[in-house]
Amino acid sequence: MPLDAPVLFKRVPTAPWGSANERIYVDYDDYVAQDGYAALDKAVGMSPQDVVAEVKSAELRGRGGAGFPAGMKWSFLPPPDGGPRYLCINADESEPATFKDQILIQFDPHSVIEGIALCMLACELDTAYFYIRGEYHHHREAFERAIAEAYDRGVFGENSRMGKINDRAPNLYLHRGAGAYICGEETALIESLEGKRGWPRIKPPFPAVAGAFARPTIINNVETLANVPHVILHGADAWKARGKGRPDGAPPQVPASFGTKLIGISGPVRRPGVYEEELGVKLTDVIERLGGGPAPGERIKAYFHGGISMGVISQDEAEQGVELDFDIGKKWNNLGLGTACITVIPQRTSMVSMARNCARFYSHESCGQCTHCREGSNWIYKMLSRIEAGDGATRDLDMLLELATSMGSMPGHNICGLSDGTNWAIRTIVNKFFGEFEAAVTSKRTVSLV
Amino acid sequence: MAWITKNSGSTQIERRDEPYLSDEVKDAFNKRYAHRYPSRAALALPILHEIQHHHGWLPFQAIEEAAAFIEVEPSVLLDTATFYEEFFLEPRGKHTVWVCQSVSCEIMNEGKITEAVREKLGIEPGETTDDGRVTFMKVECIGACGGAPCALVNETLHENLSPDDVAGVLDALE
Ligand SMILES: Cc1cc2nc3c(=O)[nH]c(=O)nc-3n(C[C@H](O)[C@H](O)[C@H](O)COP(=O)(O)O)c2cc1C
Ligand code: SF4
Ligand code: FES
Numbered sequence: 001m002p003l004d005a006p007v008l009f010k011r012v013p014t015a016p017w018g019s020a021n022e023r024i025y026v027d028y029d030d031y032v033a034q035d036g037y038a039a040l041d042k043a044v045g046m047s048p049q050d051v052v053a054e055v056k057s058a059e060l061r062g063r064g065g066a067g068f069p070a071g072m073k074w075s076f077l078p079p080p081d082g083g084p085r086y087l088c089i090n091a092d093e094s095e096p097a098t099f100k101d102q103i104l105i106q107f108d109p110h111s112v113i114e115g116i117a118l119c120m121l122a123c124e125l126d127t128a129y130f131y132i133r134g135e136y137h138h139h140r141e142a143f144e145r146a147i148a149e150a151y152d153r154g155v156f157g158e159n160s161r162m163g164k165i166n167d168r169a170p171n172l173y174l175h176r177g178a179g180a181y182i183c184g185e186e187t188a189l190i191e192s193l194e195g196k197r198g199w200p201r202i203k204p205p206f207p208a209v210a211g212a213f214a215r216p217t218i219i220n221n222v223e224t225l226a227n228v229p230h231v232i233l234h235g236a237d238a239w240k241a242r243g244k245g246r247p248d249g250a251p252p253q254v255p256a257s258f259g260t261k262l263i264g265i266s267g268p269v270r271r272p273g274v275y276e277e278e279l280g281v282k283l284t285d286v287i288e289r290l291g292g293g294p295a296p297g298e299r300i301k302a303y304f305h306g307g308i309s310m311g312v313i314s315q316d317e318a319e320q321g322v323e324l325d326f327d328i329g330k331k332w333n334n335l336g337l338g339t340a341c342i343t344v345i346p347q348r349t350s351m352v353s354m355a356r357n358c359a360r361f362y363s364h365e366s367c368g369q370c371t372h373c374r375e376g377s378n379w380i381y382k383m384l385s386r387i388e389a390g391d392g393a394t395r396d397l398d399m400l401l402e403l404a405t406s407m408g409s410m411p412g413h414n415i416c417g418l419s420d421g422t423n424w425a426i427r428t429i430v431n432k433f434f435g436e437f438e439a440a441v442t443s444k445r446t447v448s449l450v
Numbered sequence: 451m452a453w454i455t456k457n458s459g460s461t462q463i464e465r466r467d468e469p470y471l472s473d474e475v476k477d478a479f480n481k482r483y484a485h486r487y488p489s490r491a492a493l494a495l496p497i498l499h500e501i502q503h504h505h506g507w508l509p510f511q512a513i514e515e516a517a518a519f520i521e522v523e524p525s526v527l528l529d530t531a532t533f534y535e536e537f538f539l540e541p542r543g544k545h546t547v548w549v550c551q552s553v554s555c556e557i558m559n560e561g562k563i564t565e566a567v568r569e570k571l572g573i574e575p576g577e578t579t580d581d582g583r584v585t586f587m588k589v590e591c592i593g594a595c596g597g598a599p600c601a602l603v604n605e606t607l608h609e610n611l612s613p614d615d616v617a618g619v620l621d622a623l624e
Contacts, residue, residue, distance in 0.1 A: 133593070179534050195522070196529075198534075265596070267598070273597075308553055343595065349556075351521065357556050
């Protein structure tokens with residue numbers, strides 16, 4: 001059943017409730033006129049523990065890629081000890097094919113800011129840094145404007161309606177990145193915030209214990225935080241009425257997929273864009289109903305369903321009933337839901353070229369600390385370029401798979417998840433479309449390499 | 451590749467008498483940013499952005515001045531600067547064009563856009579036109595995939611580009 005009313009996109013016109021052409025910047029007053037900051041006013045009268053408990057019972061899972069339950073993350077913080085405590089908002093949004101957070105940042109920044117304030121109250125964090133990727137110029141200006149409005153209206157600063165947090169005036173600052181995908185990884189983001197290269201840290205210690213400036217730190221995605229006002233205002237049960245619960249009879253530790261999700265659609269469809277739907281919606285339904293189906297003359301072959309790092313889903317699988325929820329990885333042999341931003345791959349596009357594009361990305365964006373990731377991704381890229389040029393051999397395919405499989409923080413060879421992305425992107429493309437790769441290595445060379 | 455330090459120790463350092471960071475710039479910067487972070491070292495990215503905003507790139511002398519200003523060793527700030535794609539350690543053109551090359555854009559014919567830019571400017575990605583007017587770069591996903599293929603021209607995003615649009619966009623630059 002299609003979503004009855006938008007939650008995150010309540011103030012952002014989006015089909016079927018409105019048209020993307022009507023989008024405007026929602027300023028402080030417009031936001032307040034539409035329920036804005038009501039959740040914050042409510043939370044000011046609650047104890048921090050109760051706010052955390054509400055988010056925990058809503059089972060709100062992170063929207064930045066990994067799907068970690070936000071309430072649980074928040075409860076890992078040690079008790080306040082009088083020193084500063086930080087919130088880092090992850091607005092790095094650099095995963096290829098992902099363009100969902102930018103809509104909220106540009107058009108409804110106060111929904112994010114209210115979520116930030118709620119998180120600061122709940123977790124007793126005094127200072128928040130909004131880490132935004134360097135290439136978001138227009139978005140940065142919109143968000144700066146919203147921050148200034150929030151200070152003016154007593155959300156942050158000396159006269160904050162939240163009073164003092166941790167004996168300090170609550171503050172929110174924008175911090176601009178400078179073009180490095182890896183700074184979206186939470187510990188790389190912290191390093192970058194501290195003025196260093198974006199090199200992910202070895203964990204533990206986890207950021208909740210020693211994060212930014214070696215102090216307790218929470219890191220959440222933009223969309224995750226933008227969901228918090230709704231959860232606090234309407235309660236966990238209202239949140240859990242949407243999306244997909246656990247299967248009947250499953251114990252509570254089985255993760256569920258409650259709530260709605262922003263879903264980006266790009267590639268050759270009639271209506272590319274960002275939409276909101278309930279978790280658990282069918283992939284084919286998203287493409288047909290929201291995306292308007294394939295563009296004239298195009299046939300769909302596959303999808304990157306959550307940014308490239310989650311791997312691919314074939315059209316065959318999609319037609320067997322792939323649903324966009326946090327179980328997608330286990331059920332359909334990919335890394336997970338990721339960012340739920342879908343790239344449609346048409347029949348005319350070669351999967352070898354897609355794999356080559358991904359490998360180039362990982363090789364380019366690897367921070368270089370770990371050998372498998374730094375050397376492996378570059379090796380894979382070279383091999384795929386060679387195969388694409390028609391100069392590959394069958395043994396290359398075994399080597400490709402062996403290399404890809406060896407990479408990742410999950411095999412335990414690498415520090416961070418970037419290499420798991422390399423692993424899953426390359427491995428699922430090669431495995432699910434092996435025929436194309438076989439054909440590429442047995443056909444004659446088509447391009448001169450000299 | 452983020453892990454390659456672009457300029458080596460043999461880089462010639464050009465110096466000038468006039469400082470890159472004037473006292474006014476430093477004062478204004480301190481007022482705006484210093485209270486935000488518990489350490490001065492965290493001012494690295496903001497100060498590098500500030501220099502690049504004024505000069506278009508990061509001259510080594512400016513990095514030295516900035517390092518003294520934020521109380522770190524020049525090598526430390528240089529280390530940071532070399533990591534990030536957006537920082538230019540060599541002069542670049544008056545304008546910069548970044549064509550997105552990630553998956554959604556490649557599927558939507560980024561190749562033809564790149565070809566059109568190459569033809570129009572007569573340079574390869576990574577190069578600057580002889581008159582110093584335009585630098586041509588390729589970039590990974592710029593978060594506008596719904597409008598693929600797309601490109602950033604300075605700070606302006608151009609979406610749903612067709613090869614025929616390219617000349618017009620480039621001619622509109624001064
Ligand atoms: C290589 C890499 C890049 C990432 N990039 C982003 C990003 O751009 N935005 C984001 O929100 N999370 C990103 N993440 C996930 C973050 O590490 C982290 O899990 C997330 O910000 C936590 O927020 P959430 O729990 O609210 O989702 C990335 C992770 C990895 C390994
Ligand atoms: S896995 Fe790759 S990106 Fe992550 S820390 Fe290691 S080298 Fe850097
Ligand atoms: S793939 Fe080009 S903007 Fe995202």
